[in-house]
Amino acid sequence: QIPRPTIERLPLYLRCLTRLANSGVEVVSSEELGNLLAITSVQIRKDLAYFGEFGRRGVGYDVPALLAQVSQILGVNRSRKLVLVGVGHLGQALANYDGFREHGFNISAIFDADPSKIGLTIVGQRVLPAHRIGEIVPQMGAEMAIIAVPAHAAQKVTDALVQGGIKAIWNFAPVRLIVPDHVEVRQENMIVGMLALSYYLAQRER
Amino acid sequence: QIPRPTIERLPLYLRCLTRLANSGVEVVSSEELGNLLAITSVQIRKDLAYFGEFGRRGVGYDVPALLAQVSQILGVNRSRKLVLVGVGHLGQALANYDGFREHGFNISAIFDADPSKIGLTIVGQRVLPAHRIGEIVPQMGAEMAIIAVPAHAAQKVTDALVQGGIKAIWNFAPVRLIVPDHVEVRQENMIVGMLALSYYLAQRER
Numbered sequence: 001q002i003p004r005p006t007i008e009r010l011p012l013y014l015r016c017l018t019r020l021a022n023s024g025v026e027v028v029s030s031e032e033l034g035n036l037l038a039i040t041s042v043q044i045r046k047d048l049a050y051f052g053e054f055g056r057r058g059v060g061y062d063v064p065a066l067l068a069q070v071s072q073i074l075g076v077n078r079s080r081k082l083v084l085v086g087v088g089h090l091g092q093a094l095a096n097y098d099g100f101r102e103h104g105f106n107i108s109a110i111f112d113a114d115p116s117k118i119g120l121t122i123v124g125q126r127v128l129p130a131h132r133i134g135e136i137v138p139q140m141g142a143e144m145a146i147i148a149v150p151a152h153a154a155q156k157v158t159d160a161l162v163q164g165g166i167k168a169i170w171n172f173a174p175v176r177l178i179v180p181d182h183v184e185v186r187q188e189n190m191i192v193g194m195l196a197l198s199y200y201l202a203q204r205e206r
Numbered sequence: 207q208i209p210r211p212t213i214e215r216l217p218l219y220l221r222c223l224t225r226l227a228n229s230g231v232e233v234v235s236s237e238e239l240g241n242l243l244a245i246t247s248v249q250i251r252k253d254l255a256y257f258g259e260f261g262r263r264g265v266g267y268d269v270p271a272l273l274a275q276v277s278q279i280l281g282v283n284r285s286r287k288l289v290l291v292g293v294g295h296l297g298q299a300l301a302n303y304d305g306f307r308e309h310g311f312n313i314s315a316i317f318d319a320d321p322s323k324i325g326l327t328i329v330g331q332r333v334l335p336a337h338r339i340g341e342i343v344p345q346m347g348a349e350m351a352i353i354a355v356p357a358h359a360a361q362k363v364t365d366a367l368v369q370g371g372i373k374a375i376w377n378f379a380p381v382r383l384i385v386p387d388h389v390e391v392r393q394e395n396m397i398v399g400m401l402a403l404s405y406y407l408a409q410r411e412r
């Protein structure tokens with residue numbers, strides 16, 4: 001079982017290695033990676049050791065090879081279809097965010113329950129009525145979904161997505177979703193960021 | 207030095223204790239808290255021990271007292287003024303999010319550089335031109351800011367905010383900000399959530 005903090009650092013290694021590869025760097029040491037990421041070189045070696053033997057002592061890591069390994073571990077070595085449910089303020093922001101597309105995550109269907117939104121075109125997708133999730137999602141073969149609906153609607157939307165074959169859900173609604181074991185849910189608590197920042201401010205004021 | 211994962215769990219304790227207090231619960235054990243939060247009771251006791259002696263062995267925690275303590279630790283026992291810079295897709299979503307107001311974080315000024323946005327009213331605030339940050343922010347006495355501008359503009363906006371007295375910045379732009387030691391920056395990498403989810407999907411496919 002790999003610790004969650006290690007998994008959360010993998011995307012940072014991916015981004016850093018991608019930048020190094022794009023600027024033609026062939027080899028990088030864990031110390032150099034550490035300086036770029038403000039993470040200790042010991043932590044980097046420990047994280048990567050969970051996944052296999054990379055790099056040679058005294059020489060460092062082969063950048064293209066390590067990049068390919070980390071991409072595979074993160075499952076970004078192929079493109080993935082995303083379903084977005086809810087295009088209110090947050091849904092619109094997420095739909096327009098280029099960062100997902102850059103990593104091969106393409107929003108392939110957008111659903112909402114608001115008649116004034118259904119039929120609009122957002123990032124090239126016509127907004128579809130939420131009651132058709134069960135019919136359309138299985139046809140797409142999508143596996144990942146983002147939920148950006150109000151808390152009261154989130155569980156019902158989840159049930160329809162899971163029935164349609166979705167296996168991984170990123171939930172922004174402030175409610176704990178009940179899903180079968182084979183479905184992974186990432187609960188996003190955006191207030192956590194604000195409160196963590198407030199903690200540091202309160203500490204400095206003491 | 208308190209570990210970052212502990213700090214990131216405090217907001218979850220705050221929310222849970224708030225719900226318990228609102229439903230009239232007087233005492234709660236670490237086991238009960240653990241069940242509600244899907245965190246082990248050992249972890250809860252360890253986290254809280256960093257901040258002092260709470261609860262009595264065999265009896266549990268006094269909910270209103272612990273709630274007051276955690277609120278103070280997180281600095282939410284008083285309201286705070288927030289500055290938002292950038293009201294594009296993400297900025298608008300953040301401005302409209304009730305979760306911040308509920309914890310006493312009030313958006314007290316909004317800035318943007320786009321002439322078509324300046325002068326609009328968003329959540330009761332007229333959007334102000336970004337070049338006035340240095341003049342207006344010191345008058346407000348605000349200490350926290352959210353940055354939702356493109357990467358190329360983020361450092362310049364940061365410099366103006368820091369000069370204006372801002373001490374804590376939540377940065378959504380994908381660029382590392384350079385700030386003096388007295389300023390705390392929380393870097394938000396929203397792609398991390400997507401990639402962590404993708405990791406679990408890739409693992410299940412093995």
Ligand SMILES: NC(=O)c1ccc[n+]([C@@H]2O[C@H](COP(=O)([O-])OP(=O)(O)OC[C@H]3O[C@@H](n4cnc5c(N)ncnc54)[C@H](O)[C@@H]3O)[C@@H](O)[C@H]2O)c1
Nearest residue numbers: 086087088089090112113114130148149150153173299303
């Ligand atoms: N705005 C933020 O920055 C932010 C931050 C953190 C969390 N959240 C959470 O994300 C969710 C969305 O927030 P928002 O600000 O975009 O809200 P919003 O009200 O602007 O948007 C919600 C959207 O969901 C749609 N919807 C409602 N019921 C639906 C259903 N059954 N099926 C499909 N679509 C449905 C609505 O029509 C609307 O378009 C909320 O749960 C909120 O608490 C928002």
Ligand SMILES: NC(=O)c1ccc[n+]([C@@H]2O[C@H](COP(=O)([O-])OP(=O)(O)OC[C@H]3O[C@@H](n4cnc5c(N)ncnc54)[C@H](O)[C@@H]3O)[C@@H](O)[C@H]2O)c1
Nearest residue numbers: 093097292293294295296318319320336354355356359379
């Ligand atoms: N949209 C998302 O879900 C998302 C997710 C993660 C990160 N981000 C990041 O957040 C930032 C904002 O994203 P967005 O989707 O809202 O982009 P956007 O282009 O819709 O909005 C950017 C806003 O910043 C304003 N701006 C530009 N230069 C400025 C300056 N010098 N001073 C003040 N305002 C200025 C623009 O006028 C615009 O209103 C970007 O850096 C993006 O990479 C966005």
